[in-house]
Amino acid sequence: MxxxxxxxxxxxxxxxxxxxxxxxxxxxxxxxxxxxxxxxxxxxxxxxxxxxxxxxxxxxxxxxxxxxxxxxxxxxxxxxxxxxxxxxxxxxxxxxxxxxxxxxxxxxxxxxxxxxxxxxxxxxxxxxxxxxxxxxxxxxxxxxxxxxxxxxxxxxxxxxxxxxxxxxxxxxxxxxxxxxxxxxxxxxxxxxxxxxxxxxxxxxxxxxxxxxxxxxxxxxxxxxxxxxxxxxxxxxxxxxxxxxxHGKLLTLKQKAVSNPNLNRLAGSPVIHTCIYSYIKPEAVIYKTAAPDMLRQFATFAERQEQLRALKVRGLQKAYLHLDGWGVDGYDQRHPDVLPPCEAAGGAGAMKEFQDACRELDVLFAIHDQYRDYYHDAATYDPKNSMHGAGQNIPGECTWNGGPQDYLCTSMADQYVRRNHIGLEELGICPDGVYLDVFSVVRPDECRHPEHPMTRTECIEYRANCFEYLRAKGTIMSSEEACDFAIPHLDLCHHAPYPGTWNADQSQTPRGIPVPLMNLVYHDCIMTPWQIRDDAYGRLVGKKSYLCALLNGGMPYLDIQADEAEIALAETVAAFQEKVAFSEMVRHEFVDGNLNKERTVFDNGLSITVDFRTNTYLIEEA
Incomplete structure (x- = not known):
């Protein structure tokens, strides 16, 4: 019955x-x-x-x-x-x-x-x-x-x-x-x-x-x-x-009370640039990388001059994320990244670059990483790696630095403290820090008997790393917008729509893209979007800058951008500044048209984007 x-x-x-x-x-x-x-x-x-x-x-x-x-x-x-x-x-x-x-x-x-x-x-x-x-x-x-x-x-x-x-x-x-x-x-x-x-x-x-x-x-x-x-x-x-x-909704307005720099962050284009990057031949990505990606190099002084040139061409303010500043460049030898790259000018030149950013009204942030554990790191010890069920040590050889394991997250905050105290002693105190992969890679577990870790504990350890830096007044960022991390973050690298890759590096949407994450968390984390038509990962049929506007997002800006790109970035940034601290209260397809979308924010502003005519309209209630 x-x-x-x-x-x-x-x-x-x-x-x-x-x-x-x-x-x-x-x-x-x-x-x-x-x-x-x-x-x-x-x-x-x-x-x-x-x-x-x-x-x-x-x-x-x-x-x-x-x-x-x-x-x-x-x-x-x-x-x-x-x-x-x-x-x-x-x-x-x-x-x-x-x-x-x-x-x-x-x-x-x-x-x-x-x-x-x-x-x-x-x-x-x-x-x-x-x-x-x-x-x-x-x-x-x-x-x-x-x-x-x-x-x-x-x-x-x-x-x-x-x-x-x-x-x-x-x-x-x-x-x-x-x-x-x-x-x-x-x-x-x-x-x-x-x-x-x-x-x-x-x-x-x-x-x-x-x-x-x-x-x-x-x-x-x-x-x-x-x-x-x-x-x-x-x-x-x-x-x-x-x-x-459940007490886990922490808005940007609340975060800005303890870190007023978030008010400067709103309306800032994001400049993502690099000092030194090369790919080791044994790395998987070496085989598929374009020749010009195998090695890239610029000194801190050269990047400073490019930044000054952006200001001359019309840039108002910005947030600069610096990759490849460490001892051997991007994605190399983590977690042992000090001292800063000597060939690029070393610690003194890095500090001068930091000081120039502040002179130019640019927030200065650095890339950092505490999961990938490279075999050639100065203090590498497999005892500190995450261990599997049979005490095997999982690893890969995908990224720039070649062979790696994964540092057990129970130890990550100790390395964060060591490295950032070391930077402070060199006079380098960035406005922002990006801890790579922590907010997008599934939580890990470790079976090593001396440092066992569940996935739930892994999340707590990652949060400890974020909060140590936030307590210093740091703008905290990580890769994507997984919501366990959002209370601890102010910014993410991106939170794009899902797609399948095409040969030209564009993506075909998986289903019908909608801003579910932003409908929950727009006023809790700032998210940059690409604005160029040739952007890596752009969605087929959708202008990148219109996606940025629709989502009330920050624009990415190339460090060598011309006046036209700067002007487009400033347009996107100006709207983002108006809605950065506002909840996205609704998204809709206007009259059921999948090419015409509208988002509405709780400060009374709305934006309607037509992907067929490539136009937009901002309205105030």
Whole structure:
């Protein structure tokens, strides 16, 4: 017999023959796919083995009734594998919160012994409609919508984990004819998803939960909220409320109280330039790099003269991000980057460059890195590297500096202190610091017995690095806008729309690009955008500077830009300065036209961009 519970205007029904549920809200019923088979994957005798929940030898179902909600719990115990009984036991629960009508799906381990890899649960909801009125909402990078009948195949940005490019924010959503289900992953650090959308659809999306230190380890929770007459804006604002309720919404206005330099940062073009960069022949990127990228060099004095020339050509103010200033240039020998590059003039010339920036009303910032752990670093010791389950040391040879492991993040803040105290002793006190990859690479874990680290702890260690520098009054930045880092950051390198790469270095959008991240966090972090038509990674069919304007973003500016590029950057920067501290309250496609978009900010300004005519209109309410 099916069981029902109600709360607010929600009816939830449990089907014990399939261990699935349906949820009816405002006349629309969301029903889980009974054909989906939840599985847990273990490492058994050196092999990955996926065990369906339904193959458990003992399954016990019972109702849940507490002071806050009602629902059902299923206890799965003991699986048979190659003649052996596996002593695995876990509970899967669904319960409806009385006060809010929210549905919670929770999985909790009771007994674990073998190495767990991951598990897939709960079953996804089935689609009713196969049209553009049914679509999936994914905060993949800046954000995308995938209509259920979208004619092109869409894949997630691999690997599909929360807190990398596949999901800046820990939520996913489905909308069908204005009825919506928002799923917030309240335990996000060991989580990902599987996405399949073949050409023409339909879209399949399910949760994949990863082990923590080889175990399920702790309760995993998915919070579901149901809406009618909604769209993706509704999801973004609901998630923003969730973040605020958990004390993690820190706006730029609040950050500027402790660091007034953020007021100067608003309206500043971002100049991203480099002192010294070369690629070692053994690095993977050596084989694909353009010849002029194999080695680049400029002295600190040369960069200073280029900056002065920009001012003569009309630059008002700027934020300058300097790569390749270290002992052997960009992405080399980290974390042992001191002293500054001697061939470029050394510490004295770097300080003179810093002083010139301040004279020219340019905020001075430097690139830094505390994850890539290069084998030729002066103090490299494999004992400090992250270790895997069998005490193996993962590594790669992709980037400029060649062979590397990954520094265990539990030690990263110690290296940050050492290096930045060393810079201070040289008279170099940058206005901003960029800690590379920390806000885009999935959280790491380490199994070394002397410095074990879960992914949750990894996030805390990364935050420690950010906060050490923020306490010095530093403008803090990192690579992208994964939301665990946003309370600790003022700026990111970029937060672009997701796309697939083309031969000319442009990208074709994955689905329909929408600014989900900015709808949640625009007033919490500043984001630069490319403005040139030949920009690396530009989206096909969209002028780069119009994307920057639409998002209220900062412009990137080349250090050798001409007057025309400077004028365009100043136009974008002027609008960004007006909305930098304002919440983006709504995004829309004007009259349903995918080439005409509007964003609205809480200070009354809106901007409408037409990508067909390449025009824009700024209006004030």
């Amino acid at each position: 099916n069981l029902q519970v109600t709360a607010k205007n929600i009816l939830a029904e449990f089907y014990p023959d399939t261990d699935t549920i349906s949820v009816t809200h405002d006349g629309y019923t969301w029903k889980q796919d009974p054909a989906f088979r939840p599985t847990v994957t273990l490492l058994l005798n050196g092999k990955e083995v996926s065990l369906p929940f339904s193959d458990a030898l003992c399954v016990h179902r019972e109702e849940i009734h507490t002071g806050v909600g009602d629902g059902w719990k299923i206890v799965y115990s003991h699986w048979q594998y190659e003649g052996s009984l596996l002593p695995l036991s876990l509970t899967a629960s669904y319960w409806l919160e009385k006060a809010t009508g929210r549905l919670y799906a929770e999985l909790n381990p009771l007994v674990e012994s073998d190495e767990t890899i991951d598990f897939c649960w709960p079953a996804p909801f089935l689609w009713k409609n196969h049209s553009e009125k049914a679509y999936t909402v994914i905060p993949m990078m800046q954000g995308t919508l995938i209509p259920n009948n979208w004619p092109h195949a869409v894949e997630a940005v691999a690997p599909s984990f929360v807190y990398d490019r596949a999901a800046y924010m820990p939520w996913l959503g489905q909308i069908d004819c204005g009825h919506g289900c928002l799923q917030i992953i309240t335990t996000p650090f060991d989580c990902g998803y599987d996405l399949i959308h073949p050409a023409g659809g339909p879209t399949h999306l399910n949760m994949r939960w990863c082990s923590s230190m080889g175990r399920i380890s702790y309760k995993r929770t998915l919070r579901m909220e149901f809406f009618s007459n909604c769209d993706y804006n509704t999801f973004c604002k609901s998630y923003r409320r969730y973040v605020k309720e």
